[in-house]
Amino acid sequence: MRLKQYQVDAFASRVFEGNPAAVCGLERWLDDALMQAIAEENNLAETAFFVPAGEGFELRWFTPVAEVDLCGHATLAAAHVLFEHLGYAQPVITFSTRSGDLRVQRQGAQLAMDFPAIPASACAAPEALVAGLGRQPLEVLAADDYLAVFASEAEVRAITPNHGWLSTLDLRGVIVSAPGDAVDFVSRFFAPKYGIPEDPVTGSAHCILTPYWAARLGENGARTNFSARQVSKRGGNLGCTLQGERVVLSGSAITVMECELRFAT
Numbered sequence: 182m183r184l185k186q187y188q189v190d191a192f193a194s195r196v197f198e199g200n201p202a203a204v205c206g207l208e209r210w211l212d213d214a215l216m217q218a219i220a221e222e223n224n225l226a227e228t229a230f231f232v233p234a235g236e237g238f239e240l241r242w243f244t245p246v247a248e249v250d251l252c253g254h255a256t257l258a259a260a261h262v263l264f265e266h267l268g269y270a271q272p273v274i275t276f277s278t279r280s281g282d283l284r285v286q287r288q289g290a291q292l293a294m295d296f297p298a299i300p301a302s303a304c305a306a307p308e309a310l311v312a313g314l315g316r317q318p319l320e321v322l323a324a325d326d327y328l329a330v331f332a333s334e335a336e337v338r339a340i341t342p343n344h345g346w347l348s349t350l351d352l353r354g355v356i357v358s359a360p361g362d363a364v365d366f367v368s369r370f371f372a373p374k375y376g377i378p379e380d381p382v383t384g385s386a387h388c389i390l391t392p393y394w395a396a397r398l399g400e401n402g403a404r405t406n407f408s409a410r411q412v413s414k415r416g417g418n419l420g421c422t423l424q425g426e427r428v429v430l431s432g433s434a435i436t437v438m439e440c441e442l443r444f445a446t
Contacts, residue, residue, distance in 0.1 A: 188438035189258035192417035199417040200382035202258040227255035237275035246376040253384010260285035261434035313346035344373035364408040382417030
């Protein structure tokens with residue numbers, strides 16, 4: 182069997198920035214174990230697979246070790262492939278996923294993704310989180326991931342995580358965040374138990390970050406648009422807009438590689 186695959190840098194305006202994702206368009210679903218094996222072979226944070234479904238597509242995401250419920254950067258990458266390489270002519274793509282319908286719209290050079298907002302609730306800081314980050318956050322909240330908030334961008338950049346401690350936590354991963362020096366807020370994301378020691382740019386984390394910072398910076402709901410940067414080694418910029426129970430995340434993407442996978446089924 183031969184399968185066309187693309188590698189795309191998401192939330193990037195030039196190659197070797199942002200977050201790389203592999204994208205495979207399928208006519209029908211492969212066996213789950215085979216898709217997991219392809220993701221393990223790619224050894225990227227995410228590999229996205231999609232199949233046609235009605236007027237849109239079904240979309241699934243795999244890390245090197247597990248399938249996940251939501252992934253922003255690989256959704257952006259999949260939309261980029263459909264628009265730029267596969268001739269998708271409509272202005273909006275609808276993906277059916279484990280997290281419901283996700284819509285991606287072309288807006289000039291950028292793509293805007295309509296995702297669910299995921300508010301986080303305050304919680305006590307787990308001992309493993311503090312040990313894993315090597316410092317005490319100002320506050321800790323929990324949703325799909327833990328959110329640890331610090332006072333400054335410099336503190337976020339200075340964290341050297343202990344992945345052994347962080348991998349023992351019960352949630353998917355840990356977001357660390359603070360007000361930004363040149364943007365509204367910055368973040369980093371660690372998910373070692375999912376095979377991702379540090380994710381370069383994490384769209385799904387901004388479904389949690391956007392409602393949090395809107396409450397902190399939004400002046401009683403008067404402001405809903407925010408600029409964000411994930412300050413990993415590669416880094417990436419996102420536009421974040423809170424629209425009620427939805428979050429619109431915008432960014433650009435660029436293709437780095439096209440290849441052909443060859444395997445027996």
